[in-house]
Amino acid sequence: DSGVTQTPKHLITATGQRVTxxxxxxxxxxxxxxxxxxxxxxxxxxxxxxxxxxxAKGNILERFSAQQFPxxxxxxxxxxxxxxxxxxxxxxxSVDGGSPSYNEQFFGPGTRLTVL
Amino acid sequence: SQKIEQNSxxxxxxxxxxxxxxxxxxxxxxxxxxxxxxxxxxxxxxxLLIRENEKEKRKERLKVTFDTTLKQSLFHITASQPADSAxxxxxxxxxxxxxxxxxxxxxxxx
Numbered sequence: 562d563s564g565v566t567q568t569p570k571h572l573i574t575a576t577g578q579r580v581t582x583x584x585x586x587x588x589x590x591x592x593x594x595x596x597x598x599x600x601x602x603x604x605x606x607x608x609x610x611x612x613x614x615x616x617a618k619g620n621i622l623e624r625f626s627a628q629q630f631p632x633x634x635x636x637x638x639x640x641x642x643x644x645x646x647x648x649x650x651x652x653x654x655s656v657d658g659g660s661p662s663y664n665e666q667f668f669g670p671g672t673r674l675t676v677l
Numbered sequence: 678s679q680k681i682e683q684n685s686x687x688x689x690x691x692x693x694x695x696x697x698x699x700x701x702x703x704x705x706x707x708x709x710x711x712x713x714x715x716x717x718x719x720x721x722x723x724x725l726l727i728r729e730n731e732k733e734k735r736k737e738r739l740k741v742t743f744d745t746t747l748k749q750s751l752f753h754i755t756a757s758q759p760a761d762s763a764x765x766x767x768x769x770x771x772x773x774x775x776x777x778x779x780x781x782x783x784x785x786x787x
């Protein structure tokens with residue numbers, strides 16, 4: 562158990578809908594990262610937040626947004642969902658706010674999103 | 678564009694032998710390289726990080742090499758055990774950018 566929690570575990574929704582994924586980092590970790598993992602694309606870095614502020618951005622679509630709250634939990638909002646958004650979404654956390662380069666990241670169990 | 682290649686085929690290794698996994702990359706100059714283990718339906722688990730100026734890093738039965746001239750990293754598991762069976766991902770990092778390979782499935786046969 563990494564200490565990172567994600568809810569929900571599974572989510573099934575329809576195209577065009579909007580969903581929110583939630584992540585609680587390990588106690589004491591200030592950075593939260595979001596990733597998308599699909600069979601054809603592999604694990605893709607979406608975005609990083611550090612202590613409430615956006616720190617680094619990866620391949621995040623404009624239909625997706627994230628935020629980190631004062632209690633350090635984070636939410637990933639996915640809107641106007643398409644079939645191709647079906648994937649596993651992982652959240653990870655690390656102690657400090659350096660770029661992803663040298664921080665050991667602790668991954669949560671993931672949320673499996675299915676768009677029908 | 679940047680590309681990372683890991684053995685796309687699964688790797689079957691006899692228990693007790695050394696498993697060697699390969700991560701090749703093109704059009705990129707990573708400052709760091711990380712290896713992760715991922716079990717089915719679970720999040721990746723960090724194993725090792727190696728910097729561009731390091732040739733080799735070890736941790737217990739794990740060894741990673743990083744050759745920036747060949748643009749390649751090798752990941753070795755010595756005295757392999759069935760419990761080492763998993764998918765192993767390499768990740769390249771520089772500044773704010775992190776790119777993952779698609780992973781290699783490793784099966785350690787008893």
